[in-house]
Amino acid sequence: MTVRVGVLGATGAVGQRFIQLLDGHPEFKLAAVTASESSAGRTYRDAAKWRIDAPIPEAAAELTVRSTDPESVPDDVDLLFSSLPSGVAAEVEPAFAEAGYVLSSNSSNERMADDVPLVIPEINPGHLDLLEVQRDERCWDGAVLKNPNCSTITMVPTLAALAPSGLERVHVSTLQAVSGAGYSGVSSMEILDNVLPHIGGEEDKMETESRKLLGSFDGATLSHHDVSVSASCNRVPTIDGHIENVWAETDEAVSPTDVEDAFRGVESLDLPSSPEPLIHVFEDPERPQPRLDRHVGDGMAIAAGGVQETDSGVQYNCLAHNTIRGAAGAAVLNGELLASEGWL
Template structure:
C-alpha cells in the first residue's frame, strides 16, 4: 500500500524537528516536504536547521531541500503545522483551501467552533466536525488541531474521571523550558529560578479542556459542564510538563476508585502506530512521576499519574514536545487515516 505524502510546516524549529523524528520510518506516512521561512528556503535541511534533539538528524532528510511555506511548493497530502500562531492564522487556511489536510500544533484554530480539537483517546467522535467545516468553508481540505501542551496532559487524565461527574478542576503547572522553544527563555532568567507567568497560557488551559471533553450534538461541540482554574509556571526542566491537579466530582470518588479508573482506561487505539500501550500510567511510588524518570514513557506518548490523594488531588506528567506537540498531531493524523479521511 502506497504511503501518504506528508509535509512539515515550520520544519526547522523545535517542534518541527520532533515531527521529523516522529515521521521517520512511519508505516503510513512518507515525509516528502520540509517547509520553512524564506531565509531557509532553497537550502539543504542540514544547512537551514541546527538539529537540537538527542537523536541524530536522519540522513534521508538532511539533504532535502527546504521549500517555502506555500501550497504551490509543498508536495504532500497532509501537512503538520509547527508554525508560529500569527503566521498559522493565514497559512493554515490557505493550505486547507488548496486541498491539504492540516494537522496543526498551533493555538490559532483550536477554539474555532468548526475545527476539531482532538485527543484521540478522549474525543474521536469530534472528527465529525470536519464535514461541517468543509461544507461551511467550501474547502477541499480541512484543519484539525491538538491541544496546548499543558492542557493535553491533564485533559487526558480527566477522561476516565468523567464517569464521576466532574464539577471543577484546578491545575498548577510546572512547565519545561523546551515548551518555549530553544531561544524562548534565556538561561539567566530560568537557572536558579521559577517564572510564575507564561503569556497566554492560563487562558488556553482554562478553555480547551471543556471543548475536548464536550459533546458533539451533530452540528457543534457542547462544552463540558465544569470549570478550570489554572496557574502556569516555567521551571528549570528541559522536557516534561508536571502538573498538580485538584478535581471536584459530584460522586465524590475515593482515591482508590480514581486509581482504578486510571488503570482501567483503555481507549482501544492499539492499531495506531504512535499510540502508547498505556495512555495513562499509574505510579504508586510516593515521589513519582518525575520528568527525568517518566517523560519518555510510552515513547514519550504516555501520561504518568501519581500521588492520588483525598480531595481528589494528583500529579500528572508528560513529554511536552512529543505527547504535547508533534506526537499528538501525528496520532491525530493516524486516527484520520483509520477513519478514511486521508
C-alpha cells in the same frame, strides 16, 4: 497504504520532533519540509540547528527546505503537519486548506473555533466529524484539525477518566519545561536558578481547551463541558516534560483507589503511535518526575501518581513529554486517526 506527508515549520523545536517521529513511521513517508524564507532553499541539515539527542534522520537531512506557501509544496502530499508560530499559521493554514491540503496542526490559532475539531484520539475521536461542518462552512477541499496545547493534553486524559463521576471543578498548577517556549522562547538569564510564575495565554488555553475536549458533538454542534477549570502555569528550569498538580472535585465521592482504577481503565487505540496503556499509574508518591518519566510509552503516554484525598475531592500529579505527546506526537497521532477514518 503509504501516506506522503510534509512538515510546515520543520526546523523548529516541534518541527524537529516531527522529523524524528516520522523517521521509519509505518504509514507516513516524509516528502516535503518548509520553514521561513531565511531557511528556504537550504538543505534541512544546513537550515535546522538539530538539537534532539539522537542523530538527524538521513532522509530528512538531504531534503531542500521549501517556502511555506501552497505553491511550493507538491500536490501529491496527502497530509501536512504544522508547527508554525501561531501568527504565521493563522495566515497560511487556511490558504493550504483552501488549496486542498489536509492539515494536522499543532499551532494554537483557531483551536477554539466552532468548526475546528480539537482532538486527542483516545479521548474524543468522534469530534473529528466536525470536519464535515468545517468543509461546508468554509468551502474547503482540504481541512484543518488541531491538537491541544501541551499543558492541556497532559491533564485532559486524567479528567476524562473522572468525568463519569461528575466532574465539577478542577484547579491545576503546572511546572512546565523550557522547550515548551521554543528555542528562542526563554533566555538562560531568565530561567536558570529561577521559576517564572506566569506563562502568557497558557492559563486561558488550559481552561477553555479542556472544556472543548471533554464536550459532546451531536453531528452538527459541539457543546463544551461545564466543568470549571482554573489554572496557574509556571515555567521551571527542566528541558522537557511538563508536570502538573491537579485538584479535582467530582459530584460522586471517589477514593484514590477509584481514581487510579479509572486512570488505568482509559482505553488506548489501535493506532501506530498510541501507547498502551494511555495513562501509566505510579504507586510511588515520588513519581512521576520529568527526568525519569517523560519517556513512558515512548513519550506518548501520560504518567500519573500521588493520588490522595483532599477535603473537597482528590489531588494527583500528571506528566507528559511536551514536545512529543504535547506537540509533534499528538499531531502525528491525529494524522493516523485522519488516515484510519478515511479523511486522506
